[in-house]
Amino acid sequence: MSSASWPPVRVGTAMVVCAASLLVTCGPAVADGPHGIDDARSVGSGPATGSRLHQPGVQFLPRSGVPGPPDVTALSWAVTDARSGRILAAKDAHRRLPPASTLKTLFALTVLPKFPQRAAHTVTDADLAGILPGSALVGIKEDVRYSVADLWRGVFLSSGSDAVRTLATMNGGWDKTVADMGAMARRLGANDTTVRSADGFDSEGQFSSAFDLSVFGRAGLANPDFARLASTKTAKFPEAGGERAFGIQNTNRLLVGSHGVVPYPGLIGVKNGYTTNAGNTLVAAAERDGRTLLVTVMNPQTGSENAVYEETRALLDWGFAAAPRAAGVGTLPETAPVEPQLDTDGAVRDSQHAALLNEKAEHADAAPGMALAGERDTQRRTLYVWALSVAGASALAGVGLWWRRRKQRNAPPAPPI
Structure with missing residues (x-):
């Protein structure tokens, strides 16, 4: 038997x-997605960056039923599925270019977790020292008390170098913050980035890439505070009001719709930038039918002031159409969540860390982007x-x-x- x-x-x-x-x-x-079966098999088991991304020109794997990416003029770009990190297509993704204010995404990743949003700071002359001529400003005044949340709205909405300078001083100084940002870039696997100025202002030897900026954008969207700030369209500054309060609006035209740009449906930020040397740069994320796409565009060559927004729009449209069946050409590195820094004795540097944790819990449900992705993944692992x-x-x-x-x-x- x-x-x-x-x-x-x-x-x-x-x-x-x-x-x-x-x-x-x-x-x-x-490999599953809200539209059907997302094919991730073509992403090799080699380095996280993917060997194709180091090749020059547009990288895209043709496939039946998948349209090719649009012809855009940007020197470098990338289209990424934000949840999986799968790069659907890219052009010169590792080309090192000046990032302008999109580098503030790295600044936020580095400094945002260190101070509770409800904490307050009275600005001094020393906080604002060193701002270079031509820098964007939100309009911070000396001897005025601002909440940390106010300062971050100044960074994300107005791209204010005065807000960056103030937060950098709170972090221990400009040079320390630049060094911290460089260390954070290495931690995230963003090896194309060299930081010389925390606000992204043109500085000799300062570079990033579409790949690295996509890494920063994706990591930021996983932080509820970052995601909420990046998607905020308008605010009162300072929020508490008073005689000196005034309204500010996000300078990301694709988010708010201004200067002849129609807002993109489902857009959730992230950060735009411009300098003479860098041209226009943009990291943008949008949600549609449960999918979040991240597009980074660096320096379009048409000469139009709105080219960065319209080329980003075209790449987002293509990404949403292609994502269910597109074969990836590489992946972004997986990174651990950025937590508040600890002192050598193990205590959280800011004594109000509990307030930060409470605020994160309050905003977790409302924050757009990828804040709930971790919960879904935990449920899958439990099953x-x-x-x-x-x-x-x-x-x-x-x-x-x-x-x-x-x-x-x-x-x-x-x-x-």
């Missing part, structure tokens, strides 16, 4: 098969572990039943009474 014919084994096998089916159903959904446990228990039960029956069959007959 073959072992497969033993009833206990058949029962155990059926249980294992059921558990395995459950594993397939509940395991990590690496996966549960199904694996069921499979193991089922297999052990089947073996136990088989062994018990075998001992019963092989046992000598009981003596007659």
